[in-house]
Amino acid sequence: MRKTVIFILTFILSISLIISSAKANSIPPSVSADGVILMDATTGNILYSKNKDVKYPPASTTKIMTALLALENCKLDEVVKVGKKPPLVDGSKIYIFENEKLTVKDLLYGLLLQSANDCAEALAEHISGSKENFAELMNKRAKELGCKNTTFKNAHGLYDDNHRTTAYDLALILKELIKHPEYKEISTTSIYYIPPTNQTGAKRPIWNKNKLVQKNSDSYYPECIGGKTGYTVQSKHSYVAAASRSNQTLIAILLHDTKHTYWSDVINLFNYGFNNFSLETFHSKGDSLGTYSINKNTEIPIVSAETSFYVKDKNSDEEPQFKINDQSLIKGDFKKGDIILDASILYKNKNVGTLKIASNVDYSSNNNLLASFKNTQITSSGLLKIASCVAIGALVVAFISVRLKKRFKKKRKKFKHIH
Template sequence: MKKYIVFFLSIILLISNINYKVSAKDAEPSVSADSAVLMDATTGTILYSKNMNAAYPPASTTKTMTALLTLENTKLDDIVKVSKKVPFVDGSKIGLYEGEEMHVKDLLYGMLLLSGNDCAEALAEHVGGSIDDFAKLMNKRAKELGCENTNFVNPSGLYDSNHKTSAKDLALIMRELIKHPEFREISSTFSYKIPPTNLHPDGINLANENKLINKNSMYYYAPAEAGKTGYTIQSQHSYVASASKNGHRLIAAFVHDGQKNFYVDAKNLFNYGFNNFDLVKLYSKGDTVATYSEDNLNIPLLADDDYYYVKEKNASEVPVTNLINKSLKDISFKKGDSIMEASIKFKNNPLSNIMLISGIDHETKSALSFNVTSHNKNRNITSYIIDSVLGMIVLLLAVRIINKRRAYRR
């Protein structure tokens, strides 16, 4: 009898252990950088953080912002003429000459693959007119993206005590940059040859320094799609990269890494994210989110875009959607107009609000009354004009008849 009891208890413990392993989340990895973050690229949800708002000099990961502004403000086939100052910039460069003419696309390859500071300054002058004015554009765009701990003073990342960013801000910049297919193509290219120019008749050969996309490297990571390294003695190492797996894109960012362990740390963070979290679509664009009801008014409220959220794998909770109170009965609108917002909470934590559009046309009674009154007014004016004209005609005819009778009597 005791043997059977021991056997059944063993089975129960085994099943419990299996269930625990299925449902338990992996332990968070440790990273060597002083500021680090793992972000879901679709929603901006932070999946891992370490001093994510601490600002440090980011070195050449600065070039992600330079690339973003370039792609947003130029065309790839635009011609850039290299100024007198560009060839003398400090740090890494591809060897541009004064007066050299090169396409924006090729300068981007030189900046992102070989981390050419001369390419970064040439692009900055082309976009902003000067390095100082370009830095102003960089900081303006950073604020627009939600960066709160960033200040740029140059386009390349050369060390400056006032040139800083945090891992979270760096991830926000990459989150916007990775939306550009041109960047994904350039950043994932293993090697590239810049075609011959007026001052480089043989062209320039480039190799990608990002080892996560190098199949011959021990750090190769198949889901990786883009990345940018950075290093100066004062700034130490920095790195930002994106990886995509089964439609789920993640961004890992590291700033101020004194041990140069960012490749291993990036792979560990990406695996942690993919293994423990799912990206779930809550609403597709045009889905009915709710129905607004007031008196006899019923209006279908539709999602104005696709809406996603991130949850831990095997989690059973679902987000709760609540309409933000607003009366619509006295407002006129057309089908497809944005008319309300809904708040989304997941595990009692607020997510970003979702905008709702109307599924029907709606015109208020006052508007209808106004239209009818206006129509009646227009009609009354028309009738008055017609009556006046007819009256004048009758009067003229009467005067003419009277005059004829007087003439006849004479």
């Protein structure tokens, strides 16, 4: 009896510990940085944030925008001739020389691994002619990506009173940057050697400062696909990173960290995200979504125009829904496959994305009846039934016609006989 009681108590205690552990894992970790965001890279959904729209000086995390513009505007083997100003820039650098010829690839390695300010300015001048023009390009591209609280004044992030961004805006920039496989390859390289140039006769070694990709580091995180550190006295410490597990990629941004705990903080953020959320397919391209009423007499079949996703809370059983944003199609003309509507994806009472909807038939506002007929989506068996009905109807009509003709002839004979 005593053993049974001990077993039951042990079992209850074990269950309690498991439940307590699960609850603890579902609570966002404490992060020392002032501006923080954890974002799903596919949907843009925010999984955790703190002061996400507050402006902070980003220091060298600025360089993710410089890298993005270099990848968008240059080829990796493109040769850059260094001007007078880049070698004179302050702060971290790999000591390039005036008139030295390096490839864009070499400069990107210096930019992302060594956080070299001279490489940043060399790329800026190569792309835009001057660092001032490049700053204008940075701000233009930031707005295109949806950044609303960002002003860049330089390509490297050295402190400037007006050089500001937010955790949310940096997440949007990194979200775009990780679409480039070249970035992932460069950013996860532990050590790179710049080959001899017209100014140097020896290879130039460059080490990656990102501890999350260094296998011998106590902060090594195998799922990390890239990151960038930053620091100035005024900006404090900052760090941006992305990590992928299974089919999901998360982005973490930490700005203005006075305690320099971002290595452990970012790992805790990633683990929190992967443990509590999963990326799920909402609708695949071509999935039937039912019908949509164009008018009282016409309904058209609609399908998902693209594969859509949502981020599922692993601690919830709630399922996503969609709500079509009503739009009049009475005067529209479209073909099968054309995108004609969009819908809001709703999950846990929040709008978490947009679903593009396509017509599954051709439709013309000038010929509604034809469109309605097409909308019935008749199957081959249905066509056989219709054909059979038409054939039977034709036989019935023919039979009645023959009978009427015979009766008409008899009446005609009687009429002649009487007269």
